[in-house]
Amino acid sequence: MFYVYVWYAGDVPFYVGKGKGSRAYSKNKNIFFKRKLKKCEECGIQVNVRIEYANLTETEAFIIEKKLIRKYGRRNNGSGILTNLTDGGEGISGMSHTASTKNIISSKAFGRKASNKTRDKMSRSRREYFEHNVVSETTRKLLSENIKGQNNPMSILNDQLVYKILDLLVEGKTNKEIEVVTGVKHYIISDIRYGKKWKHLYNTHEIKNIKLPKVTGHANYDMDFMLSVIEEIIGNKISKKKISEKYNLRYNLIIQIGLKITWKTAWNLYEYRNDYRKPNSGETPE
16 A cells, blocks of 8 residues: 655645655655755754555555645746655656756766775675575585586587587697587687586596697688698608798798797697607597
């Protein structure tokens, strides 16, 4: 049940509102209302609040509130005596700051920062809230297990596909190459590569103990093409000029590749695969 109430300074109304429960007696209203209370206190004027209409529906309360505000008028638009900022009813109809007021509010807010004391108070308040309102660590772990990996209704992958991606990563495949094979977007593969997602599988896979090369592909050349050029340079079976002609690359670029100035991702992958194939490294990826 709703009601309409009026605050009086002596016998003169200065605020009209609609509410229920103890809303009428709250003094936490707009700044003009608070200034009026302070002024009345300083001048010794008695202030009181009266429930003028009770047992109303919310719609009825809105209608009566608007009628009373219209009857007495609002001070902020120069038509009356009330400290209300709006015409009443739902929303904030009738409230409009002047251009000068907007500029003042903007200038005061611009560049304003909370003091260290205020920040500490806010931080302490948040910590206390989470300590008393957030679920326990045990419950969080239980919830996490219930929606982990492929059990998550939002998951687009399953355990088997993720293990396949991890195996391809161990082989030294780039994110783009794995995307072609699996159909999984390269940025998701990147998160799996660095253990940002599917951590429970990442941590149980051999990939956890292997230092993977940072390979992301190349904008201009296919990775297999780049590796072939590097192998030609390493093999030193033909001159760099002939390598340039064979692969239709500039001679200066061949020099830069040989010095590892460019194609660093390809060099990284080449050296990784070369180390992986050594006898003490176990079986080869193939």
